[in-house]
Amino acid sequence: MTNKNYGEGKLPEFPESFWTDSTELPNFPRLDQDIHVDAVIVGGGITGITSAYLLANKGLKVAILEADKLLNGTTGHTTAKITAQHDLIYDELITSMGSSKARLYYEANIEALEFIKKTIERDHIDCDFSTQDAYMYAATEEYAQKIEKEAKAYEKLHIDGKLVDAIPLNITVRNALIMRDQAQFHPLKYLQRLVQNITEKGGLIFENTVAVNVETGKQPTVLTRDGGRVTANHVLACSHFPFYEGLGLYSARMYAERSYVLAAKPKSKFPGGIYINAGKPTRSLRSVTVNGEEMILIVGENHKTGQGIDTMKHYEALEVFGQEIFGLETIPYRWSAQDLTTLDKVPYIGAITSDQPNILIATGYRKWGMSNGTAAALLLCDTVLGEKSKFQKLYTPSRFYANPSLKSFFVENANVVSHLIKGKLEITNLNPNMLPNDEGAVISINGERKGAYRDTEGKLHIVDTTCTHIGCEVEWNSGDRSWDCPCHGSRFSYTGDVIEGPAEKPLQKYDYKMIDNLLSEDSGY
Known part of the structure; x- marks a missing residue:
């Protein structure tokens, strides 16, 4: 562990994810030759690995290309909640997409949770999986009203939830909304077993292999920075931000946000459950076992990447919050994560464009990557195998809902232009x-x-x-x-x-x- 000297009131000197520090993954070679497979998967996170696992178990020859090390990106820096309670989302989806699609979004994420649970049970994976109730709480009257509207959306969509006026934490709330039987786990221990299965089935994995472009056609070819070529029947771009955009203009249709995580040993016992507040600044909590001791993950302080205050102040704000609620004995780990949000807050999963049906993407999980990423892999697998899915239209990347997508498009691109200009005009005399x-x-x-x-x-x-x-x-x-x-x-x-x-x-x-x-x-x- 890098952070040797830590104690009460002291943040670790260097950022390091507990998930990556506590898991030993095998090393894989760099691609140094041209190969041909049934499906080439770009990105070694939860979506790419789960997709390869599913396809390899269906008898397809697969290859994963990872630009860095497996699971060293967003998946290795997640909060690792597995839940369909994704902030205040269902009332908004009913308004923008309709009740049917809002219900499908819930079903896709619950099916992802069930897939993870069944895979763990079937393969006897020791990954600290536990079922937890998810709580979303409001500390202000404004957000209490929003949670009441969300509770009505739960009722309309037949989601197993309950509106309550207290939570089992030392936090004063106006109300809270519970979603029953959600979960948490150690994501890398889980995915480590899937990686083992992929290689046992003959799947190929290459690290330090940067995919840079695609030669399109009936059998597209992924080109790597070092000159390697991987030809396949299907290309799956599961690389956080799509390494290949085609004509999808995904740069203009998503924005990136960072959030921050502390792993801390509390002085008071954590009551169980997974928690997130409605409102800003974001505060998210769950338990975690570190070296045999129960600790907590304190998460939040979201902001757009490259924008905002000195980033150390975000860690310090989480520390203050943790001290107020629990009292913190030690903070052995701190790290940050980044994810992308689409115009309508639903991920883009499917064919990159209508005229390139064998080039698929999965992106825009809005910090709910354990469930959304698994749901994506399940949908991508169905697509590759030519099987129909009831989720295809919901997630299709070519969709466009005028409300809220049109407004979001102009707001986010105005933000890009303002920062482009601001950066060019900035003057500094620092030596x-x-x-x-x-x-x-x-x-x-x-x-x-x-x-x-x-x-x-x-x-x-x-x-x-x-x-x-x-x-x-x-x-x-x-x-x-x-x-x-x-x-x-x-x-x-x-x-x-x-x-x-x-x-x-x-x-x-x-x-x-x-x-x-x-x-x-x-x-x-």
Whole structure:
């Protein structure tokens, strides 16, 4: 574990996910040859792995291409609730899509929960799975009224729920809505077994293999950054943000949000259940077993990627909340996560465009990836096998509902334009030589905007701050030591390497000699 020195009132120095730290996954090679399979799956998270598991068990030859390491992305940084209670969603879906589709959304996520539960039981997977009631609570009168409307939506859709006026936590609430028999688990221990099954069935897995494009046709071919080619009957883009957009314009139809997680040992006992508030700032809670001890995950502080306050303050706000409710003895882990939201808040799952039916995508889970991601895999599998699904029209990526999609489209793209302009006009006179160790900032060299980070050993890393996606200017994320784009959520390490798309190319880097020359040429230093 990286975070050795932690104690009461102290956040870990470095971000690290408990899920990834507590699971040993096998290593897989980089793709170094051209191959042909029945289905190529891009992305090694819950959707990609579950899809490969389903298809391999149907006798198909599958290959997974993962740009980094399996389960090191959004799935490895989840809260790992498995639930169909996705904030205030059902009343909104009834208004925008109608009762039938709202009910289908619920059914898809409940079926995903049941699939996970049955898979765990059948394969005897030890992954800390437990059934929990889900609570959504309101602390203000405004949101109490919204929860009452949501409760009426539950009743209309025949969802097993109940409106109550208290919850078993030391939190004063106006009311709360319970959804019975939801669940939680250790996602990587669960998916680790699915990975084992995939390889036993002859499935191929490649890590550090970046997919960059698709040659379309009856048998499309995925092209990798290193020149590899994977030809298949179907391409499944399960890579968080679709690595290939076709004509879907997904960059303009989704936005990225970050949230933050603390794993903490409470002084008071956690009563069970999984919780989330209605309103802002988001507060989400569940229990977790860490080294044999019961701890809690404290989650929230959502904001658009690359926008907002110093990111460490989000972790600090969660710590304050945890201290007030439970009292915290230790905080062994902190990490952050990122996910995408579509125009109408329902994921895009299915054919990328109507004229490319064998190129499928799954994206836009709105931070509910354990259920939505599994539902996506089930639907993708049906599509590949030519089987009909009652969920196909609900999730089709080509759908468009004027309300709320039209308004969301203009709002989000106006936000992109404003940040594109703002970043280009931003002026800074910060001298990189004055940066302390382990701090980063936007600097100016010869009048040009650059990004600088001085690591813990004093080495200076300078990158160009222009995102390689559409040219927005990235901002420094101090909590995770990364450069984040406020336009479409691309993220880069302090050395400029891509952490999350849609960007595919790294930021331009400057070596020591280039840095010295730039600094010596800048008359301001």
